[in-house]
Amino acid sequence: MTDTTTILAETRARIADAPDVEALRAIEREVVGKDGVVASLLKSIPGLPPEERKGAGQSANELKQAVLAAIEEREASLGSAALEAERRADGFDGTLPPPRVERGTLHPVTQVTRELEDLFTSMGYMVLDGPEVELDDYNFEKLNIPADHPARDTQDTFYCSSPGSSASLLLRTHTSPVQVRAMERLEPPFRAIVPGKVFRQETTDASHEHTFHQMEGLVIDRNVSVGHLIGAMKTLLRGIFKKEIEVRLRPGYFPFVEPGFELDARCPFCTDGCSVCKRTTWIELLPCGLVHPNVLKAGGLDPEEWGGFAFGLGLSRLVMLRYGIDDVRHLLGGDLRFLDQF
Numbered sequence: 001m002t003d004t005t006t007i008l009a010e011t012r013a014r015i016a017d018a019p020d021v022e023a024l025r026a027i028e029r030e031v032v033g034k035d036g037v038v039a040s041l042l043k044s045i046p047g048l049p050p051e052e053r054k055g056a057g058q059s060a061n062e063l064k065q066a067v068l069a070a071i072e073e074r075e076a077s078l079g080s081a082a083l084e085a086e087r088r089a090d091g092f093d094g095t096l097p098p099p100r101v102e103r104g105t106l107h108p109v110t111q112v113t114r115e116l117e118d119l120f121t122s123m124g125y126m127v128l129d130g131p132e133v134e135l136d137d138y139n140f141e142k143l144n145i146p147a148d149h150p151a152r153d154t155q156d157t158f159y160c161s162s163p164g165s166s167a168s169l170l171l172r173t174h175t176s177p178v179q180v181r182a183m184e185r186l187e188p189p190f191r192a193i194v195p196g197k198v199f200r201q202e203t204t205d206a207s208h209e210h211t212f213h214q215m216e217g218l219v220i221d222r223n224v225s226v227g228h229l230i231g232a233m234k235t236l237l238r239g240i241f242k243k244e245i246e247v248r249l250r251p252g253y254f255p256f257v258e259p260g261f262e263l264d265a266r267c268p269f270c271t272d273g274c275s276v277c278k279r280t281t282w283i284e285l286l287p288c289g290l291v292h293p294n295v296l297k298a299g300g301l302d303p304e305e306w307g308g309f310a311f312g313l314g315l316s317r318l319v320m321l322r323y324g325i326d327d328v329r330h331l332l333g334g335d336l337r338f339l340d341q342f
């Protein structure tokens with residue numbers, strides 16, 4: 001009978017030379033398989049003299065364990081060599097953990113916009129959109145702000161031209177032009193909100209930015225009164241701040257409403273003055289009013305039959321209030337250290 005030590009030495013040499021995993025499997029079958037060398041060694045034991053049987057069994061088993069261990073070791077080194085070759089070939093390293101899946105978050109303006117859209121759609125409002133590059137006609141003229149009107153000075157913007165057209169185009173300064181676009185398209189009565197981006201020619205600072213967000217609201221119906229307006233504004237504030245908010249109306253001038261108001265909300269953050277309300281306990285939040293008859297006419301509606309109210313919520317300002325953001329330039333600055341916090 002061949003000495004198991006010799007078999008082991010020979011088998012180890014063959015394992016070390018095995019070029020691939022298939023060759024290893026063949027050696028494994030041949031040595032420790034069902035009809036392999038170890039099996040026939042074990043089978044021959046009953047024919048041995050009794051005193052040799054125990055030793056023969058032991059060495060057959062040791063041979064089996066040693067061969068399996070050598071195969072396993074060689075297989076591991078063949079595997080990492082294969083991975084290494086793959087990595088060199090295409091730069092892919094299969095031994096590295098997969099890249100972490102970075103999950104983004106919604107921008108704070110988007111979060112607040114969606115929340116307000118839910119609130120208003122639950123009250124029967126539609127959510128409308130309008131062009132950001134707008135006609136002068138809609139941004140000013142049809143909103144009762146003719147070319148020589150001083151109100152234009154407070155809303156300077158970026159003017160553009162369209163090749164082959166004499167239309168006067170600009171980046172809209174507010175979401176109000178969608179009021180007239182809505183009246184032209186929709187059958188009254190209707191209710192709508194218009195969240196969106198607006199633009200101004202501004203020298204930027206902590207509270208001024210050339211691009212920011214507003215949300216226009218418009219309700220067109222018969223017999224609309226200031227009472228309806230106040231009721232809607234209180235519901236809006238309750239939805240935003242999750243509690244009853246006291247409001248006050250001051251006269252405010254906007255050419256497209258008559259009467260026009262500045263609606264102030266009791267500061268939701270203090271009772272006796274803080275930095276948010278500049279120690280006044282009131283925050284100026286919602287310019288609004290009853291739609292001016294000239295605007296109804298510009299939208300193709302008869303002011304004798306239809307009336308309405310409108311409001312222009314400063315969405316960027318509201319987002320800043322909600323999250324305690326002290327500089328409007330953070331909102332569109334694109335800095336991930338800021339955005340990651342939401």
Ligand code: DAH
Pocket residue numbers: 173174175176216217254257260287288289310311312313
């Ligand atoms: N569009 C105005 C602005 O940007 C805000 C505004 C005031 C909108 C009164 C309204 C309104 O709908 O009724 O300054």
